[in-house]
Structures are given as C-alpha cells and as structure tokens.
Amino acid sequence: MALSKLQVTQCIAAVKRDKDASRRINSIFSVMGKQAGFTRNALMATSNAIESVSRAATRGMQAVFSVGASEAARFNNARAYKQAGLKNPDDMPLLFDPNVDGSMGAEYQCTGIAEAAQGAIEAAQKLSKKFVPDLKKVSCHSRSEGFAHMGVVLTITDDTSYVLDWWATLDLDNPLVYKFDDFDMNRKDAAREYAQFGGFS
Numbered sequence: 001m002a003l004s005k006l007q008v009t010q011c012i013a014a015v016k017r018d019k020d021a022s023r024r025i026n027s028i029f030s031v032m033g034k035q036a037g038f039t040r041n042a043l044m045a046t047s048n049a050i051e052s053v054s055r056a057a058t059r060g061m062q063a064v065f066s067v068g069a070s071e072a073a074r075f076n077n078a079r080a081y082k083q084a085g086l087k088n089p090d091d092m093p094l095l096f097d098p099n100v101d102g103s104m105g106a107e108y109q110c111t112g113i114a115e116a117a118q119g120a121i122e123a124a125q126k127l128s129k130k131f132v133p134d135l136k137k138v139s140c141h142s143r144s145e146g147f148a149h150m151g152v153v154l155t156i157t158d159d160t161s162y163v164l165d166w167w168a169t170l171d172l173d174n175p176l177v178y179k180f181d182d183f184d185m186n187r188k189d190a191a192r193e194y195a196q197f198g199g200f201s
Contacts, residue, residue: 001134002200003154003162008177010132011121011154011164012194016172018120024113027170034176034191037167041109110167114140114150117166121152134158146186153180162200169193 015021029036106112121138124131137155141163142148151163161180168176174194182190 001156001158002160003156003177004133004199005197006199007132007135007154007156008164008175008194008197010124011117011152012173012175014124014131015117015120015166018116018123021113021116021120022172024107024116025166025170026172030169030171030174032170034168034188034193036170037110037113040170044104044108110150110165111140111142113167114152117152117164121154141180141184143184143186145184149186151178151183165191 015025027036027040029040032039107116118138118140121132121135125135125138132154134157135154136157136159137153139153139155140150141153142150149165149167151165151167153161153163155161163178163180163183165176165178165183166172168191176191177194177197178187178191179200181187
C-alpha cells in the first residue's frame with residue numbers, strides 16, 4: 001500500500017481547519033514556490049541581525065555619553081527604564097528569535113510548522129479513525145542530510161512512511177510530498193508538489 005492522493009488531501013483538510021497551523025503556514029511568500037520557507041527564514045535572520053546590531057550600537061552610544069564606567073552606565077540605563085515603567089530592550093527577545101517559545105521566529109520555522117501540522121492531523125484522526133484512511137501514526141522528523149529541517153511523517157498501516165513539508169512552500173493547499181528516505185537524505189528532486197501529486201505507486 002502506498003500513500004494516496006486522498007490521504008494527503010485529508011491531511012491538508014485537517015491542517016487548514018486548524019487556526020494555529022494555518023496561521024504559521026499560510027504566507028504571501030508562497031508566491032516563491034519551493035523557496036518560500038527559505039526566503040522567509042532568510043528575512044527573519046536578517047531582521048534579527050539588524051536588531052542585534054542596532055541594540056549594540058545603542059548600548060555603545062549610551063556608554064559613551066554616560067558618566068562613569070560602562071557597567072555603571074548599563075546599571076543607570078536599566079534603572080531609567082524601570083523608573084519609566086518600560087522594558088529594557090536588552091532584556092527582550094529578538095522579534096524573530098527561533099529559540100524563544102511563542103515568538104514568531106519559533107512558530108514560523110520548520111519545526112514550529114511541522115509540530116502544529118502534526119497536532120492538527122492527530123486531532124482530526126482522534127475524532128474519526130477513518131478520517132485519513134489507513135493512517136497508523138503521525139510524527140515529526142528532522143532529516144539526516146543537508147541543513148537542519150523537519151517535516152511531518154505519515155506512517156501507513158503497512159509501515160511505509162512519507163513526509164509532508166508545508167514549510168518549503170508556505171502554501172496550505174500545496175505541501176511538498178516525499179517518500180521518507182528521499183526526505184531524510186535531502187533528495188530535493190524527489191519532492192512532489194501536492195498540486196501535481198497523484199499518489200505513490
């Protein structure tokens with residue numbers, strides 16, 4: 001038994017109904033096709049770099065124009081923010097910090113997308129065991145080759161496994177579909193867009 005078009009269609013339907021998964025996936029970057037996720041991540045990383053440089057420059061200027069040693073200047077600066085009832089920017093995470101739970105950086109990276117999609121499919125399957133026919137298990141997997149990347153693994157009742165990758169396209173209706181080994185070994189040419197997917201034989 002191989003992964004069918006119907007099984008993938010049902011998984012997509014579950015993910016589309018889930019507000020959290022839909023919010024993380026659906027993006028204007030989908031016009032970039034298979035480069036959508038990479039493009040959005042690159043822009044988030046650029047934003048983090050600019051924000052980090054800006055914070056460092058601000059600290060430097062404050063140290064130059066503050067009286068006393070730099071440590072005293074940092075203390076006075078922190079006290080000023082506290083007295084004004086404001087959060088010190090240095091104590092706040094970067095806008096797209098991927099290491100902070102709940103941040104856009106964490107939710108929009110491949111890990112956050114795969115985990116939300118997995119949860120949506122599992123929730124739909126719990127409501128009806130036949131929602132995705134012959135689906136045995138849903139999980140997430142970080143591939144072994146290439147840059148670190150995670151997708152959603154569908155294990156069918158005959159123990160064959162396949163991967164759905166929404167991060168690559170950022171298109172709810174058009175994830176990439178892989179055989180498990182092809183995804184794990186980063187064989188990009190083996191990926192099929194759902195729009196052209198007719199099922200594996």
